[in-house]
Amino acid sequence: MKAMKTKIVGLLLILTMLLVACGSKQTTAENQGTSDNLVSSDSKTQTDTTTETVSPAENQEVSALVSVGNNLPLQIIDDNYRTYYEVFVYSYCDSDGNGIGDFNGLTSKLDYINDGDDTTDTDLGFNGIWLMPIMTSTTYHKYDVVDYYSIDPEYGTMDDFKTFMAECNKRGIKVIIDMVLNHTSSKNQWFVSACDYLKGLGDGEPDEKDCPYFGYYNFSKGKTSTCTYNVPGTEWYYEAKFWSEMPDLNLANENLRTEITNITKYWLDLGVGGFRLDAAKEYYSGNDTANVDILTWYNSMVKTLDPKAYIVAEVWSDVDTYAKYYGSQIDSVFDFEFADSDGIIATAVKGKSKTTNAITYGTSVAALSDKFGGFNKNYIDAPFYTNHDMARSAGFYSGDERVNQTKIAEALNLFMSGSAFVYYGDELGMKGAGKDENKRAPMQWSTDATATGMCKGPLNMDTIKMLNGSLETQQSDPLSIYNYFKTAIKIRNQNSEIARGEVTYLKDISNESVCVLKKTYNSKEVLLVFNIAAQENSVDLSQITLNGVSVSDKAIAIEGDLEVGEETASLTAGQLTVPKYGVTVIW
Numbered sequence: 001m002k003a004m005k006t007k008i009v010g011l012l013l014i015l016t017m018l019l020v021a022c023g024s025k026q027t028t029a030e031n032q033g034t035s036d037n038l039v040s041s042d043s044k045t046q047t048d049t050t051t052e053t054v055s056p057a058e059n060q061e062v063s064a065l066v067s068v069g070n071n072l073p074l075q076i077i078d079d080n081y082r083t084y085y086e087v088f089v090y091s092y093c094d095s096d097g098n099g100i101g102d103f104n105g106l107t108s109k110l111d112y113i114n115d116g117d118d119t120t121d122t123d124l125g126f127n128g129i130w131l132m133p134i135m136t137s138t139t140y141h142k143y144d145v146v147d148y149y150s151i152d153p154e155y156g157t158m159d160d161f162k163t164f165m166a167e168c169n170k171r172g173i174k175v176i177i178d179m180v181l182n183h184t185s186s187k188n189q190w191f192v193s194a195c196d197y198l199k200g201l202g203d204g205e206p207d208e209k210d211c212p213y214f215g216y217y218n219f220s221k222g223k224t225s226t227c228t229y230n231v232p233g234t235e236w237y238y239e240a241k242f243w244s245e246m247p248d249l250n251l252a253n254e255n256l257r258t259e260i261t262n263i264t265k266y267w268l269d270l271g272v273g274g275f276r277l278d279a280a281k282e283y284y285s286g287n288d289t290a291n292v293d294i295l296t297w298y299n300s301m302v303k304t305l306d307p308k309a310y311i312v313a314e315v316w317s318d319v320d321t322y323a324k325y326y327g328s329q330i331d332s333v334f335d336f337e338f339a340d341s342d343g344i345i346a347t348a349v350k351g352k353s354k355t356t357n358a359i360t361y362g363t364s365v366a367a368l369s370d371k372f373g374g375f376n377k378n379y380i381d382a383p384f385y386t387n388h389d390m391a392r393s394a395g396f397y398s399g400d401e402r403v404n405q406t407k408i409a410e411a412l413n414l415f416m417s418g419s420a421f422v423y424y425g426d427e428l429g430m431k432g433a434g435k436d437e438n439k440r441a442p443m444q445w446s447t448d449a450t451a452t453g454m455c456k457g458p459l460n461m462d463t464i465k466m467l468n469g470s471l472e473t474q475q476s477d478p479l480s481i482y483n484y485f486k487t488a489i490k491i492r493n494q495n496s497e498i499a500r501g502e503v504t505y506l507k508d509i510s511n512e513s514v515c516v517l518k519k520t521y522n523s524k525e526v527l528l529v530f531n532i533a534a535q536e537n538s539v540d541l542s543q544i545t546l547n548g549v550s551v552s553d554k555a556i557a558i559e560g561d562l563e564v565g566e567e568t569a570s571l572t573a574g575q576l577t578v579p580k581y582g583v584t585v586i587w
């Protein structure tokens, strides 16, 4: 961390010298200081809106693009407010030509995710990775764990994983792994042993002293409403909520809890920074209170082992239900209300209904602190837009504004407070809907399926016609979805208030097309303005004060400008004009 700070200060010094050398004007007296005031949180360098810093060879459009902002130094803070990239290793990058993604492939792409160098912006800038299950399993998706102390051989060796972890650490990327605790694979030795024990029991009564694994699962003598699958050759039945080959665990069992503690410690010792808890709603299906109790135990156990570990749970439900899960004091619960094609983000962007628009987004975002904070004052929201269980977002929209809508929807996700999650491939506007396999298609490094690193994808995947091109085609296009993403994450990384700010929704100046939010962090205020419409919009911000200064004052400027096209936003005497689907950060 110290080295990184030194690097940032060094970079600022160089930047300052360059600005001076280029003759760029500093527009306010308060900014005419040394590089010291550049790193203090409430000061900034403002380059003039003319184009002195741009080489004469560049045309006016490009000049306009760079002059409005997005030039602030990154403010990367080593805490649990991060920008996470959800990776399905199977479909990400194949290193050995068998068509299945693996750790060596993923490691080779880390410079794409985050190169660890804050002076470059050739990387996406994620500082967290969520790995979908990586332990030995019988399926391609690996949500049925056979051995919790291993890496699935399809993904490589434990040494490959250790190399991956070391490279992530170098880059400041926190890695969290999927921890599947609701069920195991039927091929897990625990379940196999328990079934063998029951088969040899005859008419006798089971005793955990003879076979502790019997207590790990939910068995009953005779079929019940929950225990519906038969252990062959016995009168015993077991619970398997999702699939006969995924028997549910009995998380109240003390021996199992000791085992889970050992498993958790094993992965923390390997350098993992936390866990994504799969299917927490089904620990005790239909009993949220019991589930919160399980999470309370798990969270306190994990935080005892590593106070900085991060835990996010999947509770696929309505917001009032998953809010209650914060009562366990886990850091995060995925914010499903905003996700998917019928969530707050997508419906606001579609804007077809009077009830789903910029106002819905603003009021919903502002309501979160009351909803979650009452259960856990240290809650960290976990917004996401799509994941491996949902259709890809590129298919949510149609018509002329399809690409622009795909873009701004991601900004509505990435500019939320908390740890924001992005599903791999969404940065390329990948497509995929219908059966699960289609939602987990090969990362589109290239349109050539035989190119280096390309994966073959899940066996039963349909042929998917991508809409927005591969990384190869998008990299060089400044208006591609990929480059939009990079800028969005950069702005999030430049303004630490975006992820950490307390939200105030400014309803008096917001409307069905424009949402204005004020975010406050460390006593500093910034404004976020979203124009969720296919037309340019203007808003009068002159009556607003930020950090005690009127927005109409020259000291307040657009410090982040995220645009779908070449037009940029402008702020004059408190009057803000934002191009269609534009987003600005003002302070």
Ligand SMILES: [Ca+2]
Binding pocket: 094, 095, 096, 097, 098, 099, 100, 101, 102, 154
């Ligand atoms: Ca492979």
Ligand SMILES: [Ca+2]
Binding pocket: 114, 115, 116, 117, 118, 119, 120, 121, 122, 123
């Ligand atoms: Ca970089």
Ligand SMILES: [Ca+2]
Binding pocket: 182, 241, 248, 249, 282, 283, 284, 285
């Ligand atoms: Ca269960």
